[in-house]
Amino acid sequence: MTTTSEPLDVQPTPLALLLLGRESDPRSERGVDCPGDLPAPSDPDLVERARAAKAKLGEKVFVLGHHYQRDEVIQFADVTGDSFKLARDAAARPEAEYIVFCGVHFMAESADILTSDAQQVVLPDLAAGCSMADMATAEQVAECWDVLTEAGVAGVTVPVSYMNSSADIKAFTGRHGGTICTSSNAKRALEWAFEQGEKVLFLPDQHLGRNTAVREMGFSLEDCIVYNPHKPNGGVTAEQLRDAKMILWRGHCSVHGRFSLESVEDVRARIPGVNVLVHPECKHEVVSAADHVGSTEYIIKALEAAPAGSSWAIGTELNLVRRLAKAHPDKQIVFLDKTVCFCSTMNRIDLPHLVWALESLADGKVVNRIQVDRETEHFAKLALERMLALP
16 A cells, blocks of 8 residues: 555535635626625624614614524524515514615515515625525526426416525516415415415425425325426426426425435434424425424424423524524534534625625615516515415
8 A cells, every 4th residue: 555645636626615605606696796895704893893883874774684694693683583584574664774684695585575665675795695596597497387388287287486486486486376485384385276276386495395295285205296407398207297296396405405314313313312303495204204393483482392301403504503502501402413514605694794784884885785676576576475365
């Protein structure tokens, strides 16, 4: 065997560089540059600067913080929650001229759709996208609808799009008589859709669609097929489309999709009596092996209600799991996976970006404004209103 002291010729992959924030992908990110100088992350005055800028703006600014944000950002949020709750909270504050959304791009779009024309939505870093939302583009979905039309099933298919989708996809849903859903009301949305038609095209997260249909509505796995936009005709036949009840888009969450059945088995071996609680964006085999399944808000409430001394393994984003463990020291709360896994794009919203956005607004300069065009907004809002009207 030969040994050498020469360093290995290993180069980071483009994906690794992207996740490290050292490169950009114009196909899935909105941009990485700020039109100005960011404060240094090492600036010891960042917290004080954020406080001062927010105080100067007063009621003119309303800061929204998604549950998956860093603690350094969450401390400045006026409200925290999931994406839809935050968008509705923004709409309920018409006196706030500026909505600073500490989340990702599709969330800021939803806030812009639901708020008034007098309000301006700001995303502190335009590179804060969502890999799941980017897995379904307007062009791909239009092509999918053509495939369904050729198979003779478009007329009996109702689109249901997850909140974690772009404004373009929400608008497509609105144009074609469909509705939006969250991870909390996916079952209600699907029940409504099957009252309108015979099939559902579920966008863009295959796992939430499959888990809801099979676990909660009595469908079989055979009732579900996956449409892959990267294959001719979605990789499915016209016969498969005619036989299917659920046409699932081939999309997933990069965080929830990494949890595995091995993760569940491992944590049960390590912690006797542990309760496994996972998000419905996880794979079907993970959800099937878990003790409890629910949305982010469900996870938070379940741990609040859990008895002292109980043990929990949580399958969702690590920032939230750490925050929950800190909030409930009387319970053992661990991350389901042994590997650290943050939402890399959500983590682009950091304290320097927040300070830069707030100070710019305090100086009268609106930066990184998110605006949805009128036509897209109209049809996206139509789909959102159908969701709000669900019984």
